[in-house]
Amino acid sequence: MQEKVYEQSGVAMTCRSFDEYERMFALTGELLREGPVLDVAGGASSFVAEACSRGVAAQAADPLYAMEPEDIRSRGRREIESSTAKLEKLKHVYDWSYYGSLDNHRSIREQSLERFAGHYSQTQGTSVYTAAALPKLPFADESFSLVLCSHFLFLYSEQFDYAFHLEAVRELLRVCRQGGAVMVYPLYSLNQQRYASLDRLISDVEQDGVKAHLSLSGLAFIPGSTERLTLRK
Numbered sequence: 001m002q003e004k005v006y007e008q009s010g011v012a013m014t015c016r017s018f019d020e021y022e023r024m025f026a027l028t029g030e031l032l033r034e035g036p037v038l039d040v041a042g043g044a045s046s047f048v049a050e051a052c053s054r055g056v057a058a059q060a061a062d063p064l065y066a067m068e069p070e071d072i073r074s075r076g077r078r079e080i081e082s083s084t085a086k087l088e089k090l091k092h093v094y095d096w097s098y099y100g101s102l103d104n105h106r107s108i109r110e111q112s113l114e115r116f117a118g119h120y121s122q123t124q125g126t127s128v129y130t131a132a133a134l135p136k137l138p139f140a141d142e143s144f145s146l147v148l149c150s151h152f153l154f155l156y157s158e159q160f161d162y163a164f165h166l167e168a169v170r171e172l173l174r175v176c177r178q179g180g181a182v183m184v185y186p187l188y189s190l191n192q193q194r195y196a197s198l199d200r201l202i203s204d205v206e207q208d209g210v211k212a213h214l215s216l217s218g219l220a221f222i223p224g225s226t227e228r229l230t231l232r233k
Helices: 018-025 029-034 047-053 069-089 102-122 162-174 198-206
Strands: 037-040 058-061 144-150 176-185 211-216 227-232
Touching (some): 018 047, 018 144, 018 176, 047 058, 047 102, 069 102, 144 162, 162 176, 198 211, 198 227
Parallel strands (some): 037 058
16 A cells, blocks of 8 residues: 555655745746845755845744754754655655656755755845744834745644634734735645635634735645745735
8 A cells, every 4th residue: 555645754854846836826937026034944955045036035944043054954964854755755755847856856855955054154144133032022013015834834724723723814914014015825634634724714713804815836845735825915
């Protein structure tokens, strides 16, 4: 019998590329230049490094940023090794139309990790990378025009309950400016199921005066995971 579920204990370190972010969230240069942009639970992804190199005012928040650069790099390499081994057993489950192969998937992770680590080292002591964890962020109200959260909320729905998700989403909205946007992807959990309380969460934040809608994402890897959530104040 073939395995179907990606086994994960705790929250994995994400190492995703700028191009993946563009596809996940349908990002345009105009949207990014409105800035500043916040990547929450960004891990060792290279989105902020690449965005900054393009003149975008971008920051990231993750509890990992309490660690030293080489410690994050070492942990990232172990995470990539582990995730690749898991995916090898589950190649029949996922949609490889973007990555093409497991080897290419791994290569993107490794390149993203190295790009992140170099930028993280160069910007230590600045506000670019802030050690912080949802559901509380150390930023003032309405600090960012665009707030992104990739591969954390909803993905770990078996580890974090509904109250956590609602509080976390409201916190993302708190630090987002009026007229700005909060985007979350994917809407599926590690067991390839759509987040069961998504409609309830949307209803709750809409009662706060937030406009919510689902839009197509250009990076379907988890089967069926073709949508992202966008929230506007």
